[in-house]
Amino acid sequence: MSWADRHALEALIYLPMLTAAVLVLTPPGARRTIHAIGVGTGLLLLIGSIYVFWVFDHGAGAATFQLTRVYPWVEQLGIDFRLGVDGVGALMVLLTGIVSFTAAIIATTAEREPKPYYTLLYLLIAGVYGTFVSIDLFFLFFFYELAVVPMYLLIAVWGSSSKFADFARTKEYGAMKLVLMLVAGSVLVWIAIIAIYVEAGIGSFDILALQAASYDGAFSDGFQRVVFPLAMIGFGVLAGLWPFHTWSPDGHVAAPTSVSMLHAGVLMKLGAFGIIRVGMTLLPSGMEDWALILFVLATANVIYGAISAMAQTDLKYVVGYSSVSHMGYVLMGIATMDALGLTGATLQMFSHGVMTALFFAVVGVIYDRAHTRDTLALNGLASRMRVTTALFVIAGLTSLGLPGLSGFISELLVFIGAFRTQPILGALGVVGAAITAVYILRLIARVFFGPRSRDWNALPDISAREGFAAGVLVVPIVLVGVYPQPFLRVIDSGVTALLRPFGGA
Amino acid sequence: MSIDFTLLLPEFLLAGLAFLVLGLDLALPARWENKRNGLTGATAALGMLGVMLFAVFDLRDTHEVLYGGIYFVDRFSLLFKVVFLAASIAVVLMSIDYVGRKMRHPGEYYAMIVFSALGAVMMSASGELLTAYVALELLAFSLYVLVGLTRGDGRTAEASAKYVLLGALSSAVLLFGIALLYGTLGATVFREIAGPLSQNDTATTALGFTMVAAGLGFKLAAVPFHMWTPDVYEGAPTPVTAHLSVLSKAATFALLLRFLAEAAGSSFGSWQLALAILAALTILVGTLVALAQTNIKRLFAYSSIAQVGFVLVGVAALGDAGGVVSNHAAASAVVLHLVGYAFTNLAAFTALIIVETHAEREEITGYAGLASRSPVTAMALTAALLSLAGLPIFAGFVTKFYLFTVAAEAGLLWLVVIATIASLVSLYYYLQVVKGAGRCPAPRAPEQSHAADALRGHGVRGRLPRPHPGRD
Numbered sequence: 001m002s003w004a005d006r007h008a009l010e011a012l013i014y015l016p017m018l019t020a021a022v023l024v025l026t027p028p029g030a031r032r033t034i035h036a037i038g039v040g041t042g043l044l045l046l047i048g049s050i051y052v053f054w055v056f057d058h059g060a061g062a063a064t065f066q067l068t069r070v071y072p073w074v075e076q077l078g079i080d081f082r083l084g085v086d087g088v089g090a091l092m093v094l095l096t097g098i099v100s101f102t103a104a105i106i107a108t109t110a111e112r113e114p115k116p117y118y119t120l121l122y123l124l125i126a127g128v129y130g131t132f133v134s135i136d137l138f139f140l141f142f143f144y145e146l147a148v149v150p151m152y153l154l155i156a157v158w159g160s161s162s163k164f165a166d167f168a169r170t171k172e173y174g175a176m177k178l179v180l181m182l183v184a185g186s187v188l189v190w191i192a193i194i195a196i197y198v199e200a201g202i203g204s205f206d207i208l209a210l211q212a213a214s215y216d217g218a219f220s221d222g223f224q225r226v227v228f229p230l231a232m233i234g235f236g237v238l239a240g241l242w243p244f245h246t247w248s249p250d251g252h253v254a255a256p257t258s259v260s261m262l263h264a265g266v267l268m269k270l271g272a273f274g275i276i277r278v279g280m281t282l283l284p285s286g287m288e289d290w291a292l293i294l295f296v297l298a299t300a301n302v303i304y305g306a307i308s309a310m311a312q313t314d315l316k317y318v319v320g321y322s323s324v325s326h327m328g329y330v331l332m333g334i335a336t337m338d339a340l341g342l343t344g345a346t347l348q349m350f351s352h353g354v355m356t357a358l359f360f361a362v363v364g365v366i367y368d369r370a371h372t373r374d375t376l377a378l379n380g381l382a383s384r385m386r387v388t389t390a391l392f393v394i395a396g397l398t399s400l401g402l403p404g405l406s407g408f409i410s411e412l413l414v415f416i417g418a419f420r421t422q423p424i425l426g427a428l429g430v431v432g433a434a435i436t437a438v439y440i441l442r443l444i445a446r447v448f449f450g451p452r453s454r455d456w457n458a459l460p461d462i463s464a465r466e467g468f469a470a471g472v473l474v475v476p477i478v479l480v481g482v483y484p485q486p487f488l489r490v491i492d493s494g495v496t497a498l499l500r501p502f503g504g505a
Numbered sequence: 506m507s508i509d510f511t512l513l514l515p516e517f518l519l520a521g522l523a524f525l526v527l528g529l530d531l532a533l534p535a536r537w538e539n540k541r542n543g544l545t546g547a548t549a550a551l552g553m554l555g556v557m558l559f560a561v562f563d564l565r566d567t568h569e570v571l572y573g574g575i576y577f578v579d580r581f582s583l584l585f586k587v588v589f590l591a592a593s594i595a596v597v598l599m600s601i602d603y604v605g606r607k608m609r610h611p612g613e614y615y616a617m618i619v620f621s622a623l624g625a626v627m628m629s630a631s632g633e634l635l636t637a638y639v640a641l642e643l644l645a646f647s648l649y650v651l652v653g654l655t656r657g658d659g660r661t662a663e664a665s666a667k668y669v670l671l672g673a674l675s676s677a678v679l680l681f682g683i684a685l686l687y688g689t690l691g692a693t694v695f696r697e698i699a700g701p702l703s704q705n706d707t708a709t710t711a712l713g714f715t716m717v718a719a720g721l722g723f724k725l726a727a728v729p730f731h732m733w734t735p736d737v738y739e740g741a742p743t744p745v746t747a748h749l750s751v752l753s754k755a756a757t758f759a760l761l762l763r764f765l766a767e768a769a770g771s772s773f774g775s776w777q778l779a780l781a782i783l784a785a786l787t788i789l790v791g792t793l794v795a796l797a798q799t800n801i802k803r804l805f806a807y808s809s810i811a812q813v814g815f816v817l818v819g820v821a822a823l824g825d826a827g828g829v830v831s832n833h834a835a836a837s838a839v840v841l842h843l844v845g846y847a848f849t850n851l852a853a854f855t856a857l858i859i860v861e862t863h864a865e866r867e868e869i870t871g872y873a874g875l876a877s878r879s880p881v882t883a884m885a886l887t888a889a890l891l892s893l894a895g896l897p898i899f900a901g902f903v904t905k906f907y908l909f910t911v912a913a914e915a916g917l918l919w920l921v922v923i924a925t926i927a928s929l930v931s932l933y934y935y936l937q938v939v940k941g942a943g944r945c946p947a948p949r950a951p952e953q954s955h956a957a958d959a960l961r962g963h964g965v966r967g968r969l970p971r972p973h974p975g976r977d
Contacts, residue, residue, distance in 0.1 A: 028880075076834055077910060116880075123898075138906065146897040153887075156940055157876070172940055176933075183932055187925045190906075194913045194921060 005055060009067050009083040012048050012093065012129045013143075015041060016100075016122040023119045035108045038118040042104030045125070049097025056090040058489045064497040065135060065208070066090075073138075078204035082136040087494025088346050091487060092132040092266075092273060095353045098476060099265040100125045105469040106361050107258035109368070117158055120150035124262065131270050137193050137205040137278070144274065145186055147267060148238075151251075151259070152179040159254040162314065162373075174254025181247040185237030189274065192230035196282055199223055207281065214282050215501060221285050228286025231279040232294060239271025240327040242301040249308075249320030257364030260316070264323045265357035269349045272330045276342075276498065280334070284501035287337065292422070295335035299425045301328025302432035310439040315366065315373040318443060319359045322399060325432060326352045332429055333414040337502050339495055341417020344410050346491045351398065351406035351480060358395040358473040362388055365466055369459045375443060380452025384459040389448045391462070391470045396444055398477050400437040406480035512569055512578045515560040515586060516627060522552040523619035530612020542604055542611040549615035550597045553622060557590040574694040575633040577763070584840065585629035585759045592751050592847050593622040599855045600744035602862050607655050607742065614654055618748065621647035625752050629759035632767060634683045634693040634717075637760050641679075641724065644756060645672050648749055652741040664740025671723065671733045679720025685713030695767035702768070714776070724757040727817060728787040731810050735798075738806035743861055746802055747854030750809045751847045758816055758843055762836060765823055773824040780821040785923050788814030792927040795934050801857060801869050804934060805850075808893060811931060812846050818924050819908045822915035832915060838908040845900035849892040856886035875942035883942045890935040895928045 019041040026034055056066055065084035073079045085093060107117065123146065130143025152175050159171035197205060200213045213219075219227075237244040248268070252260045280287050305325025312318045330352070333345025365388055366381070367373050382389040398407040411433060418426030462470065480487055510517075526549050533541050560583060569578045597618055604611045624644030631637040649672060653665030687693050689709045690701040702710065722730040738746045765773060791811030798804040819839035823832050859882050860866055860875065876883040892899030895906075905928065909921045 074907075076837070077907065127897075141906075142897045142902065145902065149891060149896045152936060153939070176936060176940070179936065180929070180933060183929050187929045190909075190925050191918075191922055194910050195918065197910060198913045198918070 004051070005067055006069060008048060008052050008055075009085065009093075009133045010069055012045060012052070012133065013083075013126055015044060015048070016126040016129065020119045020122040020126070023115055023122070026115060028113070028115045031114055034114045034118060038104045038114065038121075039101075039108060041122060042101035045129075046097040046101040049093045052085065053090050053094040053490070056085065056087070056490055056493075058087060058493040062493065064494070068135070077138075078202075078206070079138040080136050080206060081139060082206060083133045084135045085133050086497060087490045087492065088273065088276060088498070089132050089494070090490050091346060091350050092269060093129065095269065095350050096125070096128050096132065096266050098472065099262055099353060099357045100128075102357060102361065102469040102472050103258040103261045103265075105465060106261065106364065107256075109463065109466060112158070117154070120154050121258065121262070124150040124154070124267075128262075128266050128270060132273060135207045137197065137207055137210070139205075140207070140274075140277065141186070141189060141193055144189070144270060145183075147270060148179065148182045148186065151175070151182075151255075151263065151267075154259045155251060155255045158256045158259070160256070162253055169250055169254065171254040174250040178247040178251035178254075181244065182238055185234045185244070185271075188230045188234030188237075189278070190234075192227050192234060192278070195223075195227050195230075196278075199227075207277065211281050214284070219283060219285075221289075224283040224286030225289050226286075228279055228283045228290050231283065232275055232290060235271045235274030235278065236294075236297075236331070237271065238268060239275065239331060240268055240301065240305075240324045241271070241331060242297050242304055242324070242328070245301065245305070245324045245327075248324055249317050252320040252323065252360070253314065253316040257360055257367075260360040260364070261357040264320070264360060265353040268323065268327055269330075269353055272327065272334060272345070272349055275331075275334055280337075280498055288502070291335050291337055294331060295418075295422050295425050298328045298331035298335055299428050299432075301325065301331060302429050303328075303435070306432045306435035306439065310435060310442075313375050315363045315375060315378075315443075315447070316360070318375070318439065319356065319363060322359075322436065322439075323352070323356050325436060326356070326399070328432065329411055329414045329429065332418055332425075336414075336417035336421045337499065338417040338420050339492075339499055340413050341421065342495045342498065343488060343491050344413025344415075344417055346495065347406070347480065347484070347487060348410035348414060350487065351410045351477070354473050354476050355395050355398040355407060358391060358470055358477070359399070361466065361470050361473065362392045362395060362462075365462050370456065375447055377453075378447045378456070380448070380450050381456060381459065382448040383452060384456055385448075385461045387467055388462045391467075391474070392448065393444055394474055394477065396440040398481075400440045401433055404478075404481045406477045406484075409480060409484045509569070512564070512567065512571065513576075514563070515556050516623060518556045518559070519553070519619060519623040519626065522549070522556065523616045523623065525552070526619060527612050527616040530610060530616075542601065545612040545615050546597055546601045546604070549619055550594050553590045553594050553597070553619065557587055557594075560586050560590075570632065574696050574767075575631065575636050577630050577632050581759075581763070582626075582630035585755070586626050588755060588844055588847060589622050589625040589629070589752060592755075592851060593618050593748070595848075595851045595855075596744055596748045596751075599747065599851075599858050603742065603744050603858060606862070614651065617647045617651050617654070621651070621748065621752060625756035625759075628756040629763070631760070632695050632763060634686065634695070637764075638676075638680060638683060641757075641760070642676060644753060645676065645724070648672075648745075648753060651745045651748065652737060654745070655742050658740075660740040661742070662740075664737045667733055668737045668741075675720050675723030675730070678716050678723075682713045682716025682718075682720060685709055685716065689713065695764055698768040721757055721761055722783070725754055725761075725813050725817075726806075726810050727783055727813055728790045728810065731787070731790065734810060735803045735806040738809075739800060739802045739867075743802065743854065743858050746805070747851055747858070750805065750850055750854070754809070754813060755843050755847050758820075758839065761820065762823075762839060765820070766836070777821055777824050780817060781917055781920050784814050784817035784821050785920055786814075787811070787817055788924055788927045792930045796930065798934070799869055800867050801872070801938065802867055804869065804938070805853065805857075808931065808934070809850065811927060812850075812893070814927075815905065815908060815924060816842055816846070818912045818917065818920055821920065822912040822917055824915070832911070834911045835915060838904070838911045842904040842908050845892070845904040849889050849900055852885055853889035853893070856882050856889065869938055869941055872938060872941040886942060887939050890939055894932040894935045896932070 064086050068084035071081040073081050127143045127147030134140040155175035156172050161170040200210050200218045202213050240248045302325050305321050309318050309321035330345045330348045333341045398405040401407045401411045526545050530545050564583050567578050604614050608614055621644050624640050627640035631640050649669045652668050655661050690698050692698050726734040788811050791807050795804055795807035816839055819835050822835040892901035895901040913921045
């Protein structure tokens with residue numbers, strides 16, 4: 001391995017932490033410097049993430065985990081700072097790079113007090129990267145928690161409260177609900193991790209060593225049946241698993257734009273990733289026992305999320321519930337335990353991550369100009385905000401699975417996997433996609449087209465800076481939609497290894 | 506048997522330092538009145554720093570047991586010497602402003618801090634029940650004085666009276682327990698207890714142990730001996746509360762660890778379940794009652810009760826399957842968590858004292874707008890609170906993870922489940938404070954401006970206190 005390969009993964013963790021530390025020492029008044037540091041770090045992270053994805057070897061003989069790196073940490077407990085990516089992790093690293101960079105750009109436009117804002121943002125990003133590249137259970141959990149904590153302050157301090165006709169949701173409410181539910185999930189994960197560690201009895205938190213122990217029968221079927229749901233629900237909370245999704249729309253709505261982008265774009269993927277990395281890898285027989293229940297819940301996610309999105313009149317709530325619905329496809333793909341289904345789930349994580357970041361960025365632009373997100377009040381924006389409209393339409397069409405955009409490929413793969421395993425539930429999933437088409441098209445028609453009321457005559461279009469960020473997000477959407485092969489190859493190498501205990505595929 | 510008295514030099518030096526500080530306060534001429542506080546405080550802090558450095562360099566590789574097991578000079582006691590002295594130095598530093606405003610004889614205050622540090626140091630080093638008792642009383646008496654040192658405040662008087670009465674009661678119980686143990690086992694040295702204990706399993710020994718546990722439980726504020734904590738924490742001067750919450754608990758745990766390791770032997774097995782239940786109760790009561798608090802010091806009282814419960818989880822995990830105290834990992838997890846807790850709590854209390862000094866606020870709602878008024882204080886407070894809640898990247902996360910893993914390995918998974926859930930609940934009340942600090946101070950603005958208008962009308966404008974005084 002070259003020098004860059006050896007240090008690439010740790011650099012992705014250290015760099016945002018270093019940025020956070022540097023920002024603490026920067027004078028708060030120096031807005032331009034702070035913005036430059038923020039965006040510059042984002043760019044470096046994007047370059048590093050592309051590099052990791054680029055050098056990942058998806059060949060037949062290549063190792064499952066690559067770019068590995070081990071630093072001994074606490075010998076008494078067998079904890080090492082152990083890094084490495086498989087095919088799934090590599091794609092998630094790329095996603096994190098793209099969303100972090102664009103979120104850092106969007107954050108320059110609006111947020112007051114940028115110094116603590118970027119500090120917390122980069123702590124969060126360090127946590128996200130750390131979770132995706134850790135192959136030690138302790139550090140996986142460490143970074144997982146690290147990604148959740150800054151969220152509270154980011155939403156409670158920089159967020160926005162919303163008022164509706166008959167109820168109001170303050171940003172503190174959204175933040176507290178989000179953090180408590182997510183930490184409740186991580187308590188379950190924590191218990192699961194400790195139980196796995198104790199039961200394996202090999203005195204190590206190394207996921208690969210635990211996986212080997214698991215394949216040797218260290219975890220009885222009974223143990224797996226009890227512990228798997230802890231991991232499934234614990235991580236599932238962050239993935240927006242129905243009925244533990246309720247923090248998600250409220251949290252997304254209360255959060256400032258760039259945090260929503262990161263949160264829906266990347267953070268929710270941590271949950272699905274955790275189910276794959278901990279549940280599927282270490283507890284395969286538990287996974288088999290619980291797959292049907294996960295499948296049912298995921299179907300509920302798809303349908304319930306889509307129907308709820310249809311009923312919303314706040315743009316951010318629409319996108320928030322559509323995230324719940326789309327994360328349902330990810331969970332559904334995982335529950336299939338089928339090569340195509342799991343590949344689709346992983347690609348859907350990527351696709352939805354980029355798409356929802358674009359959604360939130362555009363909604364942020366509209367809210368910033370119009371000071372409302374009420375879909376009943378907004379109308380005819382297309383003639384004033386041409387670029388914004390185009391971007392929203394692209395995100396919307398990806399969301400409803402238009403061929404040629406990334407959502408089509410990933411959802412198609414999930415549906416094929418689903419029809420192979422649970423045709424009836426798979427069919428319900430397709431119904432969910434149809435509902436998505438209804439609410440997205442209706443929304444586009446109402447908000448962007450049709451007659452324009454006088455209030456919106458003076459709306460300026462998206463600025464160059466925001467447009468650039470959104471453009472960066474459009475690139476992977478189209479790329480995956482038109483030529484998914486480079487992405488699928490990488491995912492396949494990870495999925496093949498993941499499905500080995502389930503009788504091949 | 507010849508005794509090398511230089512091994513006890515740190516203790517002698519500390520005692521000397523305490524008298525020096527007292528004497529300095531007396532000896533300073535009246536015209537130095539305004540320097541009295543700074544001088545005595547600096548003497549105490551620098552003196553303790555000197556003793557700490559001396560102990561580290563002189564006793565680094567010493568492992569001696571003095572007087573046939575009565576007093577230990579080993580790594581364990583050295584570690585606690587450093588922790589207690591560092592904590593006491595921190596308390597002295599955070600007190601200087603406070604003492605300057607509220608106390609007439611600062612020397613007394615600082616001398617008592619040094620005495621209490623001495624008591625704590627001796628508790629962690631003693632290997633015999635009566636020595637431990639004397640050390641514990643030295644610590645307790647210093648704290649009695651400290652709690653009541655600001656005169657003329659009703660709450661302080663109440664806290665002080667409560668603390669002294671209940672403290673004396675618990676000491677009596679402890680002493681009674683020691684007497685019973687001596688009566689049945691014929692020894693007070695920890696390592697001589699272990700032998701007879703395994704043959705002598707009578708009701709009297711059990712009662713003796715229970716009474717010792719109750720006496721120590723009071724010092725730890727473990728449920729059901731925790732009733733004094735909130736009132737004393739609220740009424741005591743805030744730096745003293747900080748001192749109390751760290752020193753007294755950590756020293757008692759140090760004593761408890763050594764007692765269990767040396768004396769309990771194979772009989773620990775019969776106590777393990779009782780300890781585990783005690784830990785669970787302490788965690789639950791501390792966490793759940795903390796939810797209802799509106800005064801920040803009472804909140805910290807209950808949070809410290811919950812933290813004691815977490816440490817007790819590790820203590821309950823000390824025994825192995827055969828009931829023998831042999832789990833080194835559990836002991837190190839307990840010590841690690843204690844050290845992390847000590848400094849985290851001190852950081853939090855430093856922030857509390859700053860707020861109290863500048864804004865005279867003890868209610869949680871009074872923390873509104875702290876982040877905009879003094880960002881550094883707010884940052885420190887947030888870090889401390891998140892560490893107490895056990896979140897990364899702070900000490901609390903690692904120490905709790907270690908502690909719970911070790912406890913689960915020892916077969917106490919049910920207790921770990923309770924403790925992790927309690928951790929989640931505790932996050933809620935810690936976040937309430939963080940939330941307050943981050944929020945704008947809108948609610949109390951009108952009230953203040955009314956008062957200001959009223960005062961302005963009476964021509965006392967020059968004396969108006971600024972709304973947010975201080976350098977922050």
